[in-house]
Amino acid sequence: MSRTDLGPPDYREMLPPIIKENYGQWQYHEYVQPGVMKHVSESGAELFTIRVGSPRLVSLDFIREICDLADTYCDGYLRFTSRHNVEFLLSKEENVQPLLDALKLKGYPVGGIGNAMSSMVHTQGWIHCHTPATDASGIVKAVMDDLFEHFTHMDLPARLRVALACCLNMCGAVHCSDIAILGIHRTVPRINHDRLSKVCEIPTVIASCPTAAIKPDPQKKSVKINEEKCMYCGNCFTMCPAMEIMDPVNDGIAILVGGKVSNARTGPMFSRLAIPFLPNNPPRWPEVVDAVHKIVEVWIADAQTGERVGEWINRIGWERFFDRTGIPFTDKHIDDYIFSVPTFRSTTNFKW
């Protein structure tokens, strides 16, 4: 039997010599150009970072190619960021331009630093998950193609974080991103009564429902759903394969806006519903791409320097957000779950 409980490889062996020598001694950093940073140590040592966008779903050819580049220009070291970008770490300034040239030749986009859009945090979608209401990689590719210039330029009012989750499990960062793309269902699960008691634990299925829409059905040795209480979250399907919920006609996308995780200026904020539904339209999801594009454009035109999407909306007010973006406001936007009342407007302060 193989060795167990050995844990991850030792990070200390993964650090380039310049980082080992200046560990914890960095004094400041600056942006040299889009996608390129310089960190300066107390000792005067300079470390250059080149950040490169990646599709996250990558082949071994991709990994070996970035290893080749790191061997040639970075003494064999590189890292990945928390948004799935690749970072080349260079101790020699004279290697910066040759690496940028090599990356350009191979078609790797350099950017994602400063007041730019970074890569989209996203999930498995139809590639590998069993509960998605939409795909992940396809929409990400379509949106990143459309907003590409904002990845390679630092031309935005502030950082722009876009994330995607293919179902309400919200794996990743959709609940706290400037713009979030979320796969949703709109129809009630279909119960396979013959199969249910064989493959599901009924009390767990009942407990999985946030709105208590599921009750036991002892006669059928199954469960029943109060359809008026079900808002199609799909959590019962996660717990029980006999409650199919995927519906190609009615599944689609909701767009949320205004979340952030950093504490700078304002505390972290949740993303909030902007568009309740857009259709799944593979392979390029034009309705989703257009909606995200429009929100980003209005934000760019309207926001003050340094203002994240959520900070901008808080300043102008939600009524103005819907006005400026032309997004229709509907009953779907008004919260009706357990913490809803504090989201209502208990003041006479509002704009016409």
Place this chain on the structure above:
Amino acid sequence: MEDKKTPLLDQLEQGPWPSFVTEMKKAAEKDDSAKDLLLQLEQSYVDKKGHWKHGGIVGVRGYGAGVIGRYSDSPEEFPHVAEFHTVRVNQPSGWFYNTATLRKLCDIWEKRGSGLTNLHGSTGDVILLGTKTDQLQPTFDELSDAGFDLGGSGSGLRTPSCCCGPARCEWSCFDTLDLCNDLTHTFQNQMHRPMWPYKFKFKISGCPNDCVASIARADLSIIGTWRDSLRIDQEQVKEYARSGMDIRGEVCEKCPTKALKFDEKAQELQVKVEDCTRCMHCINRMPKAIRPGVDKGATILIGGKATILRSAFLSWVIVPFMKMEPPYQELKDLIDKIWEWWDENGKTRERVGELIYRLGMGNFLRAVGLPPVPQMVREPRANPYIFWQANEVERGEGK
């Protein structure tokens, strides 16, 4: 055999952003399961629905976690993805790699799997995407021999992750990489052998910019901070002013507590230390002139999670300040108490944040031995529905 086509996916090879379809095609040239994955995905694009069967329980000997089983719902049509399991491999702290290590991983996966990966999964792991059941144990054996271990899955500790910290950031208030590595090694058993009501995640950020989004994406969020004054280099402040920066507008007016004043005449920046909430804005704007203080540690927050079941939570403060130095015993003792209480009281699939929401912060704080302090709340309760402990009231008529 006719060469099957992927007209819909082919459209995603157009455009400037690197294409995952191109990546899948590269893998498909060398591996039949990668080829079938591409074809099944094309079918999903036609049908607008996924083609994976529900669930799947597979693994390696000795562990209850680390592998996500997956089976195609159309195995006759796509036989090479009839079984297509994911292996989560624990990444090194901060996702730093030497190329020799990455190449070792590639060699193993080339032999044992589809040749497709995610770098990285949202929690931090290397995702080896797609292999057959009979390949799981050999894959693990070879990974283990090469110095890799699996990450977490299921109702156990998930793989911790951290920002790049002191390796490449002047703002890191403690050694995030070392803490991440230390906690991962200390709690190997909790990670590999799920034994809890539900999942539990650690994320570690060196400062309140929170570059791994720990406040939103971890049950226990460890975020660097400091207790003394910002360090201001007035010469550098003058430099920023000379370069044309509107220090009053861009920095002072954006300060959430108005703790900063810019003296135009002296070209000096003054901070009212006791008013600063360490949001990082001024430091972010003037990295050469302003730095965090020197009495550094971390704020510990609990409860972050996504929406299901009872709404999304952002983690909230339970320890305003704790020193973060090896062997991190104070933190580990607290973690043990939290797990013990949650394991004892949590319902099936109840995240620790939801348990605290259900039983109350008072009960939680008493159970883990933390004193209540105002830093834990945004504001005190507005309702008077207050619980008292038996030992807090006099024995009287009602008792």
